[in-house]
Amino acid sequence: MNLKSILAPAARVPGGLRLPGRKDTAGCETLRMPPPARVVIPMCHHIGVPAVPAVKKGDTVSVGQVIGDIAGSCDDIGIPVHASVSGTVRDIVTLTMPDGARSEAVVIDSDGLMTPFSGIQPPKIETAEELLAAAGASGLAGLGGAGFPAYAKLKPKKDTVIDTLIVNAAECEPYITVDHRACIEQTADIFEGVEILQRRLNIPAAVIAAESNAPQAIAALNQVAGENVSVMKLPARYPQGAEKTLVYAVTKRKIPAGGLPADVGCLVMNVSSVAFLARYLRTGKPLVSRTVTLAGPAIANPGNYRVPVGTSVADLIAFAGSYAAPARKLLIGGPMMGTALASENTPILRYHNAVLAFTADTAVPPPQKDCIRCGRCLLACPMKLAPVTLKNAVKTNDLDTLRKFDVSSCYECGCCAYVCPAGIPLVQQMRLGKAQLKIDN
C-alpha cells in the first residue's frame, strides 16, 4: 500500500447506482490506428460557437494545420479545428451530427503520409494568460465526454479563487477504459500537466480522483503522487465522475444549481485532457487524435484505439477486425449517456471516448408500461430530483412544477431510467421538460 493516496473517505453523494463495470478492455494497451482513407472533421467539436472553415476544396493540408478558425470574439467559447491527417480537402459539407445538430465539416482525403504541419512549435508559456491562449490554440475540449473547451474552463472568473484542482479519472460509465489507460500509459504527462496548472494558475492543492475498480490506474498514479498532488480512491459508483457529484465527493462542496465548479473554488479537468495539455505545451502538436474504447457484445476485438479525429466509426470497426455478431445498436460514448447512431459513417470527434456496438438481444430497451409510482427514480437521482413528478409535469406542460422542482438541474445521467420497473424513458422526459422551459423563456 502506498501511503501517498489519501485514505480519508470520500463524501457520500446522494443517489447513484452500482453498475456492472464491464471494463474488459482495462488491460488493453492503446493501439494506434493508421490514417483512414478519408476523415470528416466538423467545425463544431465542442460546446460553444462553431469554427469557420479556413480551407477550401482542393487545398493541400498537413497534420495539425488549422482548418477551422475561431469565429466571433474571444469571449465566445470557440476553439480552432485542426487537420488530423495530411492530404487534400475533398469537400466542405453540411453534416447532421449524432445529437441532431447540423455543422459544416471539412472532408479530407488522406495521402497516408501523416506529414506534420511545418508551423508546429511548442508555445512559450510564462504567464497564466499565455497558458489560456495555448489551451485555446491546442483545440482542447474536454476529452472526458462533455466537450467543454479547456480555454473557457481555465479562464479565471470574477471574484472566484480556485484552491483545488480536481483531476477526473473517475471513469464511471461501464465499458470505457480510456482514462484508465491514460493513467497507466501517460502517468508522467499527467503529473507534468498537474504541475503546470498548479504553478501557472496558483492552485495550492490537486487531487486526482479515481474509482476503486481501477486498481492498476490508482497504483500507477500513486507511484508519482507527491506532496501537492494526492490520489483519492472513490467508491465505484455511477455517476461518480459527473462534475457536481465529483466535486462534492472530493471536497464536500455543493455546486449551486446552474453553477460551475469555479463557484466553489474548484477546477475540474479530465485526466486525459491534463495529459494532453502537458504534451501540447512540450511539443506544440494540437489535438488531432484521441483514444476511444471500442467494445460491446457485437465487437470482435474490443480494445483501446488511438484514432485521427474525424475517422468514421465504420473505419475504426473495420480496422479492429469488424463485428463478432450483427450490430443492432451503435453508440458513441458510454451506455448510460452515449448517443445511439443512425449510421456507421459518423465521424469520431475530439470529445468522443467510446464506440460501443450491441447485438439485437442486448440493444432493445424494455417495453414501456404505466408508472407504478414505486419511487425508485427519486432514490437513484444524484441531484435529488423527483423524475416521477417531473415526468407528469412534462405530460401536462406544467411549467410551474418543472421550474419549482428544478428539471434544469438534471444532467441526464440515466440512473432514473435504469432503475424504472415500468421501462419509462425518463431521461428523454427530462430533456423534453428542459425544452419546454426553454421555449417558455
Add this chain to the structure above:
Amino acid sequence: MDKLLVSPSPHLHGGASTQRIMLDVIIALTPVSIASVLLFGYRAALMITCCVLSCVAAEWLFRRLLRRSDTVADLSAAVTGLLLALNMPSGAPLWLAPIGAAAAIIVVKQLFGGIGHNFVNPALTARVVLFISFPGLMSRWTVPCALDGVTGASPLTILKTAADAVTGATGSGAATLPPLGEMFLGIRGGMLGETCIVALLLGFVWLLVRRIISPAVPLTYLAVTGGLFLLTTGSAETTLYQLMSGGLLLGAVFMATDYATSPVTSWGKIIFGAGCGLITFAIRQFGALPEGVSFAIIIMNILCPHIERLTMPKAFGKQP
C-alpha cells in the same frame, strides 16, 4: 448489417419490472395465505381463489371492453385479489368476492386509469364497501380451531367493550382476550390475513430484503399507534394487544405501502405513516367502530398528493 436502432439514453436497464415487483408481493403474502388456510380451514382457500380469480377477470374484462392493452400479466390484479381475500372474514359467503373485485378493480383502479393511477387503495376500499354494505356478513368470523366453527368476538371488540365499560359490569364478561402467544400465531377471530402476526412479519422481511418497500411507512405507523396507546393506557400489554389486533400489521406492511397511494418522498412516507397511526389510534380509542385501520389508510391516501408536494426534496445544490 441490420437497420440500426436509435433510442434515447440510457442504453442499459437494470432489469426491474412491474411484474417482478408484484411477484415479490405475492411471495411476501404467501406465508400469511398459508396460515389463513391452516387457521380457518378450506373456506380460506376457497375465498382466496374466488377473490384472485374475480379481480383478474374484472381487470381482463374491463380493459378488453374498453379496448385497452391487456395488463393481467403485470400481476397487480392478482395482488389486489389476494389482499382482498385476506381482508375477508372466513365466514363470509363467496359471492361477496366478485362484488369486492368489481369495487376494487373497476371502480377504484380502472376508472381512474389503471395501475398507478388509483387514488385510494383498491383492496382496502373494497373491504370498506363490503363492510358498509354487508356489515353482518363481514363480521362473521369464526374462531380458528374451534370445534364447531363458533362465531366469536375478535380481540378488538373485546378490547373495545372493555374500554367502554370501565367498571366491567356489563354482560360481556364471557369473552376474554386470547393469550399473547396465541395472538402472535393468529389463533383468534379476525379477517383471514390479519391474525397470524408471525406470517405477516415474514412477509415484511421479504419485502425489505427485496427492497420492494421502504420500512418508513410501516415503522412510523406502528410506532405512532403503539406509542399513543402506551401513553394513554400506560399498559405495555394493552399496547401489544393493540399492535397485534385487527388489520394493523397487514395494513401497515401491505396496504399503507401501496406505491400508487403513498408518497414517494422520504419525509412524505414518515408523515404518511404517522398520520395513519394517529387516525387508527383515534378511531380505536374514541370512535364508534372497534377497528380503524382501513379508514386511517384511506384518509391518508386522499391526502397523499398534498403530503408529497410539501415534502419534495430540494435539488442537490439548490439554495433554500
